[in-house]
Amino acid sequence: MVTELRFSTTPPTAAKCDAFVVCGRKARLAADDVIARLPEAVRPAWSAMLESLHPGDAFSATTTWYGEPARPLTVVALSDKASRHMSPGRPDALADGLRGRDARGRTAVIIALDAADHAFAAGCAVARALPAWSDRGKRQVTAPRKVRVGFLAPDGPVKDMARIEEAAAAIRMVGELVDQPASVLHTTAFVARAVAVAEEVGASCTVITGEELEQRGFGGIAAVGRAATHPPALVHLSWAPDGAPEGRVAWVGKGIVYDTGGLSLKGKNDMPGMKGDMAGAAAVLAAFRAAARLGWNRRVDAILCLAENSVGPDAIRPDDILHMYSGRTVEVNNTDAEGRLVLADGVAYAVRQLSPEVIVDMATLTGAQLLATGKRHAGIVCNDEALEQRAIVAGRAAGDLVHALPYAPELFRDEFKSKVADMKNSVKDRMNAQSSCAAQFIAEHLVGYTRPWLHVDIAGPAEARERGTGYGVALLLELFAPEGVG
Numbered sequence: 001m002v003t004e005l006r007f008s009t010t011p012p013t014a015a016k017c018d019a020f021v022v023c024g025r026k027a028r029l030a031a032d033d034v035i036a037r038l039p040e041a042v043r044p045a046w047s048a049m050l051e052s053l054h055p056g057d058a059f060s061a062t063t064t065w066y067g068e069p070a071r072p073l074t075v076v077a078l079s080d081k082a083s084r085h086m087s088p089g090r091p092d093a094l095a096d097g098l099r100g101r102d103a104r105g106r107t108a109v110i111i112a113l114d115a116a117d118h119a120f121a122a123g124c125a126v127a128r129a130l131p132a133w134s135d136r137g138k139r140q141v142t143a144p145r146k147v148r149v150g151f152l153a154p155d156g157p158v159k160d161m162a163r164i165e166e167a168a169a170a171i172r173m174v175g176e177l178v179d180q181p182a183s184v185l186h187t188t189a190f191v192a193r194a195v196a197v198a199e200e201v202g203a204s205c206t207v208i209t210g211e212e213l214e215q216r217g218f219g220g221i222a223a224v225g226r227a228a229t230h231p232p233a234l235v236h237l238s239w240a241p242d243g244a245p246e247g248r249v250a251w252v253g254k255g256i257v258y259d260t261g262g263l264s265l266k267g268k269n270d271m272p273g274m275k276g277d278m279a280g281a282a283a284v285l286a287a288f289r290a291a292a293r294l295g296w297n298r299r300v301d302a303i304l305c306l307a308e309n310s311v312g313p314d315a316i317r318p319d320d321i322l323h324m325y326s327g328r329t330v331e332v333n334n335t336d337a338e339g340r341l342v343l344a345d346g347v348a349y350a351v352r353q354l355s356p357e358v359i360v361d362m363a364t365l366t367g368a369q370l371l372a373t374g375k376r377h378a379g380i381v382c383n384d385e386a387l388e389q390r391a392i393v394a395g396r397a398a399g400d401l402v403h404a405l406p407y408a409p410e411l412f413r414d415e416f417k418s419k420v421a422d423m424k425n426s427v428k429d430r431m432n433a434q435s436s437c438a439a440q441f442i443a444e445h446l447v448g449y450t451r452p453w454l455h456v457d458i459a460g461p462a463e464a465r466e467r468g469t470g471y472g473v474a475l476l477l478e479l480f481a482p483e484g485v486g
Helices: 043-051 091-098 116-128 161-179 187-201 211-215 219-225 279-293 339-354 368-373 385-398 409-416 434-443 473-479
Strands: 003-008 019-025 059-066 071-078 106-112 145-152 204-209 233-239 248-259 299-309 321-323 329-331 358-363 378-382 402-404 453-457
Touching: 003 116, 003 161, 019 091, 043 059, 043 071, 059 091, 071 091, 091 116, 106 116, 116 145, 116 161, 116 385, 116 473, 161 279, 161 473, 187 204, 187 233, 187 248, 187 279, 187 299, 204 211, 211 219, 219 233, 219 299, 219 321, 219 339, 233 279, 233 339, 248 279, 248 339, 279 299, 279 358, 279 473, 299 339, 339 358, 339 434, 368 378, 368 434, 378 385, 378 434, 385 402, 385 453, 385 473, 409 434, 434 453
Parallel strands: 003 145, 019 071, 019 106, 106 145, 248 299, 248 358, 358 453, 378 402
Antiparallel strands: 059 071, 204 233, 233 299, 321 329, 378 453
């Protein structure tokens, strides 16, 4: 069933809805401006409902019924706790509190904010809770569910609703792409989706695919995807509005539409879910679309590195030596460390063809990221302290949390030493900061590039409860919004 999501500066009323949801911290939920929005039949019991809730570290919810015919009203109380590595408005708890709830035909949602500047993160959280794609029940013709969300803030009306709308749409687009299996979202389909985005927003688009990749020196992408039915591709979208400043930012996304591990085959318990190994490219594409639709007055390039890591006669082998776009050679010692190979070509392309002021690569790169920073915080590796700190601040503001990992090339380069090539593609010591090492492999292909570079490993936060979360969109839109936006 399709769910339509819309936001409004005016909180919705209970009169024209089939279900009513009110979210916020308990102190805000008890405020007069919130109570005034409740159905009159619920107001006498409101204090008792709030008293029954004990959100602890996350959230607590309860439901009552009102009206004729009876309709549900759910209150979701968010935790008062927000430590220094969390978003102050706890959008993570908001998304969890809304996720999986039955959104009936017309659902009204009021979010009682502590401050108006929490609205962007809250709106993104709502989008994460409402998946956009499913293959269930398609034979049943049903009317779309309509979810209308309004904000109440004690310090005035929420501004920049267009930004919230576009971010939410982009987050749900990422969730849709991540949730689709490779039988639906293979590389050819992903390329078509990217081309459609470029046409929609008026951006330029270059597609390099199949044998042309190898001919033009993209040895990493070509090798990883050559055993699959659908060919690998590098897609470059460029947004360069008239009058924009000269500097440009390049976003590079890992787009492995399915990862079997290749000849270094994953086991039966590790392979399911690998349809989501393209979440980085999905986030880059969707954030690019949102930035263009918002009319950003800055140059943005999105580079999607698309391949399926499959098994077959043409599959990449351990011991193969690849000639990368950076000019470096790589001895393969693990075909299941393929994401860094496609990203290496992607960032090298950005350096050689674009010379951007900033490069960001985003990827579901290492399982070790979950061990290092968990399921909520992406792990970042950055060669520039100012950019690293800006990313941390932007993550807290937007709800896409990040935490810094060590950037120490002199400690990690040795992990990739090869006797016959410039480097191997996987570490020799798996106990030595694997996520930082994987990032360093990518950095080795930024040949001649001395400007800021940010690596974002989203292996943990890209999915929750077997669904794509849309992680990465809010971070990119918050971190790189032009002056005066956001």
